Amino acid sequence: MSVLFQEKTLPNGNTIKNRFFKSAMSETLASKTGVPTPTLINLYKKWAQGGAGILVTGNVMVDSNHIGEPGNVVLESASHLEKFKAWARAGKVNDTEIWMQLNHPGKQSPKSLTKQPVSPSGVAMKGSIAKGFNQSRALHEVEIKAIVQQFVTSAVLAKEAGFTGVQIHAAHGYLVNQFLSPIENQRTDKYGGSIQNRMRVLVEIYEGIRTQLGEEFNIGLKLNSEDFKVGGFSKEDFVDVAKKLNELKIDLIEISGGNYEDPKMAGSDKETVPYFISYASLLKKEVSTPIVVTGGFRSVVSMEDAITQNNTDFIGMARPFVVSPNIVNYIYKNTFSDIKLPRLTTGIKAMDKTLGPVLANSYYNQQMKRIGNNKSVVIKENAWYPLLSSLSKHGKVAVTRLRE
Ligand SMILES: Cc1cc2nc3c(=O)[nH]c(=O)nc-3n(C[C@H](O)[C@H](O)[C@H](O)COP(=O)(O)O)c2cc1C
Incomplete structure (x- = not known):
């Protein structure tokens, strides 16, 4: 049997049925108030039936006053928890794990959605x-504490709804990533300066969730490899x-x-190998935590090689x-064989x-909606239809968002 179908046990003792990890993709399929819709729920049932070991949801916002795009899911209170329960149930079909990605956009929230x-x-x-x-304006320390608590509250609600894990989004230029980056984070208090200080928000969020949800609950992290800028978040960081x-x-x-200014997560047409694999291979030598690397896996051979060469434990796609x-x-x-x-x-x-990333996101959003509505995926290269449909749905904000 292919190595891709070998089980893997996580540090908390939980065993994942195979090495396939569906990475987060913002579906923009929530109701106007951020509640999961039947289309979103059905999309996850389809994906769970599709065979992956872990499905990570698109980013769920921890604060309705700070969202990244129209149609984002928000989980900040127990109202409508039954809809979240239905979403979790759908994602657990076929022994699949469903982890909720938790996010706060920080400065990456477009004008039309966030005044300040x-x-x-x-x-x-x-x-x-x-x-x-x-x-954007700089946060006060007391506000930082409140945001940490919002992540913890959302995680507690996710568990209550039946999600089998959460993933803290500390990548792609959002708030937690902004704290990690010395370019974005120029604070002189205990949240800025050394890498120990810059990671304090992340550590507080993680510890808060762990304390509330216990040793056995799955907690993951999405982390950027580096900022690729002089003076930015480095490989050492x-x-x-x-x-x-x-x-x-x-x-x-x-x-x-990557981030909105430099969307490296999307790769380029020229890249033929998983583009962050060297960072995964580096971490495999430094830590015992299981690793997922995402971006650019297109062939079974590249997936099997990545596992057999011990560059990663899971294949993120x-x-x-x-x-x-x-x-x-x-x-x-x-x-x-390949895609x-x-x-x-x-x-x-x-x-x-x-408009490159916007065109792509509009297309993928449209196709996720089709899957959730039991329609077949349309493989098309003409970007006008997804773009116009996104403009009609969201107005001008459609071309300012670069969700990743
Ligand atoms: C439409 C779309 C939405 C995305 N939304 C998220 C998101 O909410 N959170 C996240 O961490 N990454 C998001 N991503 C990035 C993907 O998780 C992944 O890192 C990137 O697409 C590279 O992987 P791939 O080459 O397998 O597509 C999104 C990507 C796409 C195409």
């Missing part, structure tokens, strides 16, 4: 996307954070990279699960360049 975004130090957004965002969370017995660390929701079953039956993602284009080069 918050961040560690109020560093301005840069680049062509900056005009879509209001200037990345290893230090992983070592600390390893010491605190986190169950799984997923590796990614996002877009392939949309293009082919049954991908894991196909791999199991040997009826799959090609559609190269979305408007036919206008300049537009493709500026």
